[in-house]
Structure formats: C-alpha cells, structure tokens
Amino acid sequence: MDSAKHKKGLTDVAELAGVSLSTVDRVLNERGSVSDVKRRKVLNAARTLGLRRLLPSPVHGLLRFDLLMVESHTDHYQRLTQAFQRQARLLKARLVLQHQTWHDRNPQDLLDFINRPRTARQGLIVVAHDTPAIRAALQLQIARGVPVVLLTSSLSGLVGATYIGIDNHVAGRSAGRLLGQWLGACPNGGQVLLITNSLLYHAHQQRIGGFMQVLHERAPHLQISAPVECHDDDALTARAVHHALDNGATLAAIYNTGAGSEGIRQALLARNIRPAWITHEASLQHARLLREGLLSLVLDQDPEGQADAAIQHLLYANGDLDIPPQMHPQLRIVIDETLPHRAS
Template identity: 35%
Template sequence: MMRVKLKLISELAGVGLATVDRVLNERGGVKPETARKVLDAARRLGWGKSLPLPYRSGLRFEILLGRRELPYVAQINDAFERYRPLIDRSVTLQRTFVDDTKPHRVAEAILKARCNALIVYGQEHDAVLDAVGSITSAGVPVVTMLSDLPTTPRLAYVGIDHYKAGRASAFFMAKMARRPGPVIGLYSSFQYRAQADRIAGFRDGLRDYSPDRHATVLVEGQDDETLIRDLLSQALRSHPNAAGIYNAGAFNNAIKQTLPAVHPLDRLIIIAHGLTEDTMSMLEDETITIVIDHNIDLQVRQAIEVLNYRFGLSDKMYGATSVPFTLHMRDNV
C-alpha cells in the first residue's frame, strides 16, 4: 500500500520514485522547488507529514491589499503583523497596496507577483479572473479574502458569508424600523461579490421578514465619496418617509456628512459593515444603529493556516474557512 501511494505521488509530482523517497524521508539531495512539488502531490493524496526542514527556505507569501486610506485595509495590514509569529521564519511576507477599484491594476499586480502564494482582495472582473487563472495555472495558489472570486481556481476563500450577513441586516431592520417605508441600500459595485451577496441577502430578507412594510431603493456609489453624498441626498429627498439605510459598502463618512442636512437622524435605522474607529464613533453618537463586523483577525489567521498547511509548514489541517460575523451596538463597543 505504501509503495502504491509513493507511486501515485511520483506520478502527480512528475518525478521519480527515488526523488519522492528522498524528500519524504528527509534524505536530502533534492532541489527545494522539486521537494515542494513532491510535498504538494503528497498532501493532495492525504499524506500528513510536514515539509522537511531542509526544504523550508525561500518561500514568499504576498498579500495584495486595497487602498492604504481605507480603515479595513489598515486593519488587515496590522493583523498580518500581529500574526506573523504563526508563519514559519523561513517565509517572507510581502504586502502590496493596489487600488482595488481599478481591476486592471489589480490584475497587473497579480501577474507581476513573484511569490509562492498570493492572498487577494478584488473585484469579480474579467481581467482579475483571468489573472488569477493564469497565476494558479503556473502553480501559485491563491487565497481570496473579504470578497470571493468563486469562478476562479483559487485554493480557498476566507471570509464571512455575505449573503447571510445581508439577511441578518434585513432582520434587524424589519424588527427595529420605527415606521414603514423604503430602505436605502448603498453599495459600491456588484463586481465585488461581497457587496452583491450582501444586497441580495438584504433584499431577500426584507421580503421574508417584512413583506408589506419595506422596499429597497438601491444606490450605487462606485467608491466615489462625492457621488455617493449627492446620490444619498437625492434618495433621501425623494423618499422623505425612508425607514432606514443599509450600507453594504464603505460609505460611513458620506452618511455622517449627508444626513444632518437632509434627514432627522432619530427616525432612521442605519446598519453598516466593518467595526473601525469611525463606525465605533458613529455607534457611540447613535448615527449608526448596528455594525456587522467581519472578524479581520480571524480571517488573517485562517489564511495563514491555509497556506501553512498547503506548503507543508504545519501538519495541522485547517478547518472551515468561513468566518462568523459579529454584531455590534452602542452598548458593546
């Protein structure tokens, strides 16, 4: 049985049985890149051993982060720094900032990456999808965070279930709204799978939890603060009986700047995503009612565990990569 398994490993890795034997039994004399091919094949076939120490050098993991000015990007960056001790000392961790609103730049950064593994956040745009397909076909595993790219051959998605988060938002909106009326749904672009799923869950949830009281008025902001302020002002003036706002994007500052001029705050239920210093402040002054947080620290930890196992740096098989979201109100921040 062992010889059969070794033969399967050698066929999958494209090397001879003697090479497989040298790698798995730590006899040395094999190039690191060849050893990683052997280990990759072995783990796909259920071999549980970690990568032998002689082959652990030279690994580079790259994280493509979004725009530096966004609070959640800073959170992710800080979290990777905190969890660096979970990564083998032989691994170089590289963080690259790229404007996620420009998919061609994200695609270019993916194709230019010189790494052994890539962690990506980006839009579900053809250029990004093609780039992920290209780099994975070259043997570089890709892990998606925050927003998935499910039609690509990525290794794993680490993040919350955004559809369920949208439904949870609809539940609280339906139960807490002070009056019937439309609910304004803000989002950047449906090319972010996360935001498309949040809005889909929210609309389905409102239909289920409050079918006769609320309808959803959608506003697409395209990640433009000036545009979203103008569109939100227009929506609130067009719907003076609005019962609430569901912010599926990153428009918290736009909400804070727009509302006092056009709408009484005490009559709106506002639900947003991402617990940051800004949203905590808005919870405390009761601008926002509920914040759904994405557990960035847990996402980063899970992503590291996925790659540790993938490269044989850990014998521990990672668990579910779906991360639970948490609810925050004024009383628990």
C-alpha cells in the first residue's frame, strides 16, 4: 500500500510538472542528467503537492551567476566589486560568480554578454542603461527562466526582474530636505550648484528630481542651477564651480549626485569659500573632506548590502534558500560626528 501511495505521489508530481515519471525519478533521486528547467518544474510540483521527502537542490552542481557591471573607478563601484568578491569567496562551495565589465560607450558589449553567456547561467546581476534592445535581451533571459537582478533603477517596469538598491528619488529628497533646513533661515538666498554624472543614468535623474522638488517646496528663495553634467571627472567639477562663481553667483550650496569630489575641493580652496556641500558615497576621500570641514554631509547607498542582497535573492530564486532574503540596502547619512574615531 505504501509503495502504491508512493508511486501515485510521483505520478502526481509528473503530471503537475508536465514531465515523465522517469524524469521525476531522476530528479528526486539525483540519477542521470536533467536540465535545470525540468529540475525546477519537478521540485516546484513536489513542493506544491507536499511530497514528504527531503528534496535535492534545484540545480545540480555549482550555481553560475553572471555579474555584468559598467567599467568604473568610482568609489561606489569599487566597493560593490569588492563586496561581490567577498560573497564569491564565502560561497565558493556553492556558486561561481562570473564578473564581466562593459564600457558605457560600447553598449553592444553588454548586449553580447546578456545574449551569449560563456556557460549556462542560473542568475544574472546587471548594471544597465534603459534601451529597447537591452530590455528585450533581459526579457528573453527572464522568459528562459533566468532570475535577473538589476543594480540600477533605470529598467523600472521590467516584468520578472528584481531591483535591489536604494530609492534614489528618496535620496535626492533627503539631500534637499537637509539642505533646505540649513539654508532656510538665509533670507538673501543664494545659488545651489547642481552637479551630476550624466543625465543618461536614471539614478541621477531621480536624485536630481527629488532634490529639486523638496527645495522648491521648502526653500523657494534659493536659486537652483540647471544640472551640470561632469561625468565624475575632477577637472570638469572644478570648472563647474569656477564657472558659477565667475558668473557672479553667491554660492550657498553644492549638491553633487556623483563623483568628482577632488575637483570641487580644489575649486573651493582656490576661491577660499565653504558653502554647504552634499554628495554621495561613504569613502575614505569623503571621510577626509568631512573632517576638514569642506564637505557637509554624505548619503551612502550601502553597496555592501546591495551585493549581499543580490546574491541572497538569486540563491532563493534557485531554491537554495527556503525564505526570501531579509537583508536590504539601506540609505545612510554620514557626517563628521559619525565617522570612526581617529587616535590623536
């Protein structure tokens, strides 16, 4: 009787999964070669039917996750890369993280990486611009059953993909709220110089939009410059500061949504001024600028938490975790008082 019940249970799994009884036997008893897609179908059906037995991992052998990141030497991407490397070392018995970089001047490289993986992949983590070709390529991967994690919010609305990162609109609003409180009592106003990397990046658009929205609401007496695209380049950020001052601006504040802080520092020291200054990413450079009193506040998007959550999400999507990941990247505010104490 028990044998009959057992066979019926396996038959039910086969019918629900849409595979043969022999395929169910091979998956559940780890015998023979079965594609990852069929393995997932069988295991999902077994869980749905409440099959009373210890189920194997949905993927036989090592998981292979592709990490496709834009080529960048900014602090954020360096920290993100190091965090992924740390995760790969910790989980080397279970997964292989295949890291490839692409340059934003060559989007075709990214398309090639998405469309032609070097090996079968069980997960894809990607930094990408929003273009129809990239959307179509990622949608095809999702349709093939590949879990996709987005590290940038540019591809909002991509059905089946998961964005892991902070809310950049909220980050921009936070910068505007804090700056508005600092400068709200200044009746003479002044100019707020708005510096960004590139408006091609959705994250920078969101930060700028949130920032301007709050300042218009809370400090309408301030004059906000049009965003100056400096592409994280120190020479260009220095030029932006000098240009604003040469045009007669009373510089009350600077908000930089990207990198290029050394250029801003050089310009402020050369002109002997210290406006309020808010930027992003908790780095050693920014810690030094906070201690010097040049930089007022830093908003950090927690790249370490972003990497950890991305890997955990893919492990869960592949059935290696029973519950969804509980960790999420956190927007952090850093000022000089919150920096680690330095021995005198």
